[in-house]
Amino acid sequence: MAMTGVLRPGHAQIRVLNLEESIKFYRDVMGLIETGRDDQGRVYFKCWDEQDHSSYIIREAPQAGVDFIGFRVLDEATLESLESDLNAYGVETRRLPAGDLLETGERVRFTLPSGHEFELFATKTKVGNGMPLTNPGPWCADAEKGISPIRFDHALLYGPNIADVKKIFVDVLGFFMVERVIAEDNTTEVGIWLSCSHKVHDIAFVEHPEPGKLHHCSFLMESWERVLRGGDIMSMNKVEVDIGPTRHGITRGCTIYAWDPSGNRFETFMGGYHPYPDYECLTWTMDNFGQGLDYPQRKLHESFLTIVS
Incomplete structure (x- = not known):
């Protein structure tokens, strides 16, 4: 099928009770790859076969749970169009600036009737999966660390x-x-x-x-x-x-x-x-x-x- 509009899940930001313990868990047991830390105390991870900078972000908080879920859209024009469609439907949106999330462009955030924070974005820095774009192998060494999801x-x-x-x-x-x-x-x-x-x-x-x-x-x-x-x-x-x-x-x-x-x-x-x-x-x-x-x-x-x- 032709991929247009909203493409796929892009990231989740999750609250954890002990940051250092959680870093070790997601890095060593899950086998996620740490890709950055920011001045808000957030730690960024990706799965080995993802090309985007990050897909799973954790921060320390008194209560566990989810801060927000983000989906990637096709391009900036799509982001503008969907923002307009949401507003016309009666869903109030707000813009988060590029760089608020590491290596991520502007995001359109809104609150679902279920109480969840949801957002759309069009750009995120691609860091690759550890293999070349020309004549790549089927997997890389990082795929054998921990559980190592795709x-x-x-x-x-x-x-x-x-x-x-x-x-x-x-x-x-x-x-x-x-x-x-x-x-x-x-x-x-x-x-x-x-x-x-x-x-x-x-x-x-x-x-x-x-x-x-x-x-x-x-x-x-x-x-x-x-x-x-x-x-x-x-x-x-x-x-x-x-x-x-x-x-x-x-x-x-x-x-x-x-x-x-x-x-x-x-x-x-x-x-x-x-x-x-x-x-x-x-x-x-x-x-x-x-x-x-x-x-x-x-x-x-x-x-x-x-x-x-």
Whole structure:
């Protein structure tokens, strides 16, 4: 499909309770590559196969959770157009200057009805993946450090008013619905999975009474074997695991969920199918949501439904 408009997840800024402990975790256990630090105390990371300067940013705070999620758009003209479309729709936006986030251009920030801070940007310095653009190899040495995911893949956010969130993403930003979970009334959507690309999802939301909550940030792995290797590394480092290894019914992805030292859940993920905008949205009913979550066990894990940061 032609990639226009909103392209993909670009970055997440996450709050951690102990900065030094978290740096060691994301660098040594997760295998992310540190790319910078700024005068606000933020530390920047990227996954090994990402070309942009950073995709995962952490800062120390009294409470864990997510500050904002950013998506990259095609170009500056697209950024201007989407900002205008958001304002016309009634979504108030604000501009953040170039350089406010290291090696990143101007960003358009707005607050979703779910209470999450969301932003769009068009430019970020490319630092490459450690391999040449001419005659590159299939991987580089940094890919063998820690769990070493390929990229920041998506986020699942918990908050209220996801029906209104859906309208913004579909009607204004050009996303399409891939899957959903409906309540016992067989009408109300309590979970939505959305894509702006050919991925099975680029972002997802679940209805939750508290605004602005993070369920997880997901990191893409190259294969099921790499997911399992990641599970070995988690156990070697006594990382607390939530669910997995297992397969979802929703998205068909293979996964392990675990927590960083601050209690922010993360996912190591691979697989899923490749939808296009003309695909029909798949529906899961609440009486079968256990299979949607954990296909082999058909189990609703209480921790997955209730623990957020």
